[in-house]
Amino acid sequence: MVQSKSCMAGCAGKTARVLLIVFNILFAVCGVTILAVGIWLRVDPSVVQLQELVNLDSKNPNLANAAYILIGFGGFMLLVSVFGCCGGIQKSRILLGLYIACLVIIFIGQITAGILAALYKTDVEHTIESNLLGVLENDYKPGRTKYTQPWDYVQVWLHCCGVHNYTDYKDIKFGVGQMVPLTCCILENEDPNDPMPKNNTRCQLEANQTVAGEFLKPLGCLDGVTNAIKEYDGILIGVAIGIAVIEILGILLACCVCKNIHSEKLA
Structure with missing residues (x-):
């Protein structure tokens, strides 16, 4: 009976590790996508010209900063996915603990960014309008x-x-x-x-x-910019929700793997 429970626990632990690795591969893909979008915002001639146009009459290069934030965020997601995969494969509680902490930080950051975007959306639109008119x-x-x-x-x-x-x-x-x-x-x-x-x-x-x-x-x-943003609103919201779901599942799976590793050491 004890052996049967131990076997089931071992199978559950392996399943959790496999799922953790799979979810981290998906997380890495999301990171690469965000990284690519950030790079695109910095190299596409039309987008770059729009950034320059908005920033010509402003001391704060907000659009350019947004691109760099996406690049940094995408790179950070890739790094976190490496922590998760390595932690699951090597059964390292330290890496998994670091992975969980990073996911919590990212999750809180996403919620904060969403709230700030909703609160300051009108201000951003007015700033863009003012800068364009000024130029x-x-x-x-x-x-x-x-x-x-x-x-x-x-x-x-x-x-x-x-x-x-x-x-x-x-x-x-x-x-x-x-x-x-x-x-x-x-x-x-x-x-x-x-x-x-x-x-x-x-x-x-x-x-x-x-x-x-x-x-x-x-x-x-101004309407052209607004329409272009609205065109991708649904996609952006869907991607954000998808990433959040992956993060939550990643945290839960990492906790399960950590618990299983601890149980194996006690056995």
Whole structure:
């Protein structure tokens, strides 16, 4: 009877270790994904230009910091998954204890980040709007590549024009007959460095008449950014919930493995 219980405990311990390793592989995959997203935010030309555009009128490079936070968080998740796998394979209570502590920290951090994101969402939107308007109203002038290039990239990428719409350019002096940048027009290509409007004459005419039509983009870039974020809201929430579930299961499995290791030593 005692031998049977010992055998069952051993099987349960092995099962827990296997599951722990499997969950940590999934956790590592999540870490790699987050790391990749962070790197993408720092290397994709359109996203980088959006970051520069928002940061031009701000002393706080929040978007760039967000990318680095994701990179650091993804790397930390990879490290934690190594602790979990090694702890399970080597039956190390020290590594498993460290693993549990790290998961608790990550879990608390996720909850805190979610609360802060909900609380400061409106403030962030206002900051982005204020920074974009500041750059457009105070610094944007044809020929000033530092300010015009980011706008061109963003307007091509998000298919938008201006902050709220094309009327934001009404006080900016372009060439004769030009009311808005070429990237505000409906384009035949997706090249911000060499935009080719379908009909530039009609586009500028629509801008002059303040009526967006067939050849002028009606969407403002602030709405474009908001729409782009909303498009991935569901995915982000789903990933966050999935990671949280993996973390909770990882903590429970690690505790089971630790208990089993302790029992084996006493036996």
